[in-house]
Amino acid sequence: MRALQPVEKGYIFALLTICIWSGFIVISRVGGQSPLTPFDVAALRTVFAAAILMPWWLPRVLNSSKRKLPWYQSLTFALLAGVSYPLFAYGGFQYAPANHGAVLIAGTLPFFTTLFALALLREKPSFQRMLGLALIISGVTTLFVAMMRGASWESLPGDLMFLGASICWSLFAVLLRHWQTRAFDVTLGVVAFSLLVYIPIYAVFLPKALSQASWGDIALQGFYQGGIVVCCAMWTFAKATELLGAVRVAVMMSAVPVAGTLLAIAILGEVLTPASAIGLMLIFLGALVGALARARVILPVSP
Numbered sequence: 001m002r003a004l005q006p007v008e009k010g011y012i013f014a015l016l017t018i019c020i021w022s023g024f025i026v027i028s029r030v031g032g033q034s035p036l037t038p039f040d041v042a043a044l045r046t047v048f049a050a051a052i053l054m055p056w057w058l059p060r061v062l063n064s065s066k067r068k069l070p071w072y073q074s075l076t077f078a079l080l081a082g083v084s085y086p087l088f089a090y091g092g093f094q095y096a097p098a099n100h101g102a103v104l105i106a107g108t109l110p111f112f113t114t115l116f117a118l119a120l121l122r123e124k125p126s127f128q129r130m131l132g133l134a135l136i137i138s139g140v141t142t143l144f145v146a147m148m149r150g151a152s153w154e155s156l157p158g159d160l161m162f163l164g165a166s167i168c169w170s171l172f173a174v175l176l177r178h179w180q181t182r183a184f185d186v187t188l189g190v191v192a193f194s195l196l197v198y199i200p201i202y203a204v205f206l207p208k209a210l211s212q213a214s215w216g217d218i219a220l221q222g223f224y225q226g227g228i229v230v231c232c233a234m235w236t237f238a239k240a241t242e243l244l245g246a247v248r249v250a251v252m253m254s255a256v257p258v259a260g261t262l263l264a265i266a267i268l269g270e271v272l273t274p275a276s277a278i279g280l281m282l283i284f285l286g287a288l289v290g291a292l293a294r295a296r297v298i299l300p301v302s303p
Contacts, residue, residue: 028101107254
């Protein structure tokens, strides 16, 4: 049996990430409608992930010779993907529907990632990738306008938080490639530094509503956000980025609005209009076109 090539493995890891992120949209919206605050959900995510991965990250914390990443890289990854991203995302789901999160977090990811890749990696998108991005942006715009038609502007704070989450994750993705890190090392660094930085601040200063939530809500958010999203999806995303590149993976993540919106319709009862269906189709086509494109690296000019 033929062994899978690195690019083929990258596509598999990206597909797994898409599946988990689609569930993340719905589970996070459920958490946003529960008594739990965004700070609670972020804390549950961090504690559950840290407990599961403790046999791997704790020896690295106690013994500097076993650490694979410089402390500043682990801290940066943790602040972006372990603290800022979840707080923006969970905060957004308190104000806006799940389909807004699916569109604005994953749908805008290719745009922000392309900008960061151009600045940090000197990657210039090819014509095919620009075409894919244009289709994605058109689809995101169509979908968002359709969602906001007849709706109140009460979701605006949540929508802005979703954009903040997308920016944080885009920068995280490009830095993965820029620093040429290994997926498992990044996951352990994010978990350890998130625990050391965020949990003390949460315990002392941030509002909590854990006592008002059911054990079911706590278990669901802790298990999915910490066990599935962090321990699995963060690793599969980092692995896909390692094998395929930050921009290509970000473009593929544009399939999340399609899957996430369909899950929101099926599970949360949210409505899909004809205009929304057109937007989803444009996003899907853009993700397909962009994922197959190659980026060009801009060589520095000799002095």
